[in-house]
Amino acid sequence: MKSTPFTKILVANRGEIAVRVIRTCREMGLGTVAVFSEADRGGLAVRFADEAYLLGPAPSRDSYLRGDKIIEIAKRSGAQAIHPGYGFLSENAAFATACADAGLVFIGPPPAAMDAMGEKTRARDHARKANVPVVPGSPGPIAEEPEAVRIATELGFPVMLKAAAGGGGKGMRRVDRLEDLAAAWRGARGEAKSAFGDDRVYLEKYLDQPRHIEIQVFADQAGHTVFLGERECSVQRRNQKVIEETPSTIVDPQMRARMGEVAVRAAQAVGYVGAGTVEFLVDSQRNFYFLEMNTRLQVEHPITEWIFGVDLVRWQIEVAQGQDLPLAQTDLQPRGHAIEARVYAEDPQRNFMPSPGKIQTLRVPAGPGIRDDGGVFAGYTVPIYYDPMISKLSAWAPSRDQAIERLRRALSEYVITGIATNIRWLRKVLDHADFRSGSYDTNFLARRAEELRTPNDVALEEPALLAAVLRAYQADRRTKAESRSAAPPSPIPSAWRRFSR
């Protein structure tokens, strides 16, 4: 395959992922172009990039979703390629097509592959055709309620109603009994309509105690496709991942090989190129079923990078330039264990209410085996317009136990003041017996919500009060010292004055 090296890349994203991508570009000697909304002028990505251009007002639709403006800026700045990060335009086939039409390389899969995997029922169809097991369910979107009743009865309750265009838990309803189906049918369609502008829904069998495990795949333009192990993502709150680890405690080498083989087959079936993730649901008997394919870099990609010792963003750029994958399947040997915790600007004490605002103090953990992918700094105001994730903290260690201890240690070093964060709660999750034993499923956080409450450590109250008082005392002394020095000079010259003569 012909290789055309890039010299400059535009990063069409914000926050930590924009910083993450720019870092690799720097290491590769590539020029970087950031784009930003009015709310992100002060962001880290703008500082790290060589060039930065304003997209528009804060709301995403006026800024990070303005594909036309992004393409225009790429052309004007002389970038050859656009890295979309995750979210925003990363899975938008029309944007990828528009890039190609403008003579720009979209760093991601071909639009046809995105289309094939973009809509859930179509993706299930492709998976089935490639002999990839899918969760039993309706063959496609369901037109009328009586049909939903018929299929749900056939599948047996409980069932899941899901939006065909869905994602992020929207337009999703668990239905336990036939009597509840009518209300769930209306609710799911209404929610799907408002979230995606598409009210088509389909049915799936509800899996008991499901785990969410995904396989990282990577393909180059020459048709080589590999997989890089799994990521266990069952620690979720309201269908949002919170803690991810690799390897999974329930995946043994045989199961890993089978899941990997299936994931590679799913990718090849749609002519996949670049980084992709095949998500599976795994039931309590360790049967796995295709859920969906994410046609982009995942948020939690660092844990895969840890155990394989690779830089997936570098791979994305190399593959987009037409180079072959740097490693073959047999060369990909994982080492040790990695865990990631997502630090959110939200308050677990107040039902996880978002907590935007200005960060007063920021102390980021460091030390052996620790990586912090952040996009914030002291003095930065977490804007109200975007996702409340402020950083991803990950740890690597030779064993799972050591990785847990290391991540706990690092979380205890993390200090963010000025806004509320979920840091203390994350430690509590890592400490929970279910997490320690590795026997958890996607219901873990909901089931254990009470036990995961995070009261203050009462033993620290006295030191806190002492510190507050002494701080006020020091401030008072400083004020008095200042007013003394502002007073007329004393007639006796100081020793310094004598010496400086």
Next chain:
Amino acid sequence: MRFVLRQGDRETVVEVEREGDKLSVALNGKLRQIDLAEGDQGLISLLVDGQAHACDFDTRKGNQVRVYVGQSVFEVELETELDSERRARRQLAGGGSGAAGPQVIVAPMPGKVVRLLVKVGQPVKAGDGLVVIEAMKMENELRSARAGTVKEISVAEGAAVEGGARLCVVE
């Protein structure tokens, strides 16, 4: 030097004394010798009988301070005894306002007003929803803490508001 420390309803007087480099604090009937060092970004490192604590602070409105130590967060109100006495005298002179005054609903965070659930003059019960604020793609309903009548609505639907902004008044 003496300070008045408030946590909720609790009020404590704390005394700090300095002898050369040595600081001692009398708190809750205990006298503590403390070694103090100041760090970056306002950090205070304490050694209390050899136990090390690193504390960060976040100054809230007025005399409120939030102390971060070992992943716990404590909120206290703190002023010098002198200031506290002056304030008490002023309040006495001004008559002071009763505890059953109007309830001012403020935005708990910066965000957008998505819906007003009440109108001026409307009676509300404790727990009734008043205003819905959206921040970071999440909607949060603000409720009335007690029964009363809506006296004022200070914002319009669709308005962007800062944290602490006045939204409505229930009396």
